[in-house]
Amino acid sequence: MATQIKTKKAAKSKALSNTKGKDYGNAPFFVKKAKESKAFLEKNGFPEAILKKR
Amino acid sequence: MAITHYPFVSSKNSLEFEFYSKGRNGKVKKLVRFSPQNANGTTYFSLGLADVDEETGNINDLSISDNQDTELILATVALTVLDFLQQFQDALIFVKGNTPSRTRLYQIGISSNWDKIKSHVLIYGHFEGQWEVYQKNKSYEAFLAKRK
Known part of the structure; x- marks a missing residue:
């Protein structure tokens, strides 16, 4: 259960904050997924309405 | 919003x-990464959802927890x-499953929670080569979400 993880309350968030968590930024699964998303968006672009608002 | x-x-x-997903196969640690x-x-930000092997701390993207709690997970x-x-108030979130059936699961997750989330997020769906504003119960290839 989530309560087994050391937590502290984060500002503005409904989530508890796990200060001891492992960083999965380099995990192959997420790296591959991010690369695939990039390929998809470079091929198909973004909705124009979203880009205009940014 | 409940x-x-x-x-x-x-x-x-x-x-x-x-x-943690909890069900007939026990507890399964889930990780959502942006x-x-x-x-x-x-x-x-590319959204990814995977299981975490509690013993090794590694991502296990091949496991099927089968805890019969898909709605709760979504x-x-x-x-x-x-x-x-x-x-991250200006962030754009890209969502696409690894397979069409996984994308379909995200579709179900959006659709079944739509009435509760639609006032908070703007969602676009990619359909037949075009992005369009999300319409409930339409099957999309991918999604982009941003805060309203």
Whole structure:
């Protein structure tokens, strides 16, 4: 259960904050997924309405 | 807004959210990650959902937990999206499953929580080569979400 993880309350968030968590930024699964998303968006672009608002 | 969900915790950098699926096959640790990425000069975050092997701490993307709690998992993922967009208010989130059936699951998650989340997020769906404003119960290839 989530309560087994050391937590502290984060500002503005409904989530508890796990200060001891492992960083999965380099995990192959997420790296591959991010690369695939990039390929998809470079091929198909973004909705124009979203880009205009940014 | 009341969405029944699993309690979740976020990482210090707010890019990762963890929760436990509970069911007939026991507890399974789930990880939602918003990976920063850039395409055509636009920065966005790619959403990924995977199981974490509690013994090794490694990602196990091949496991099928089969805890019969898909709705609860998807509702929890939806809430992590809302939470993330509260932290990163201008962020764009890209969502696409690894397979059409996984994308379909995200579709179900959005659709079944739509009435509760639609006032908070703007969602676009990619359909037949075009992005369009999300319409409930239409099958999309991918999604982009941003805070309203």
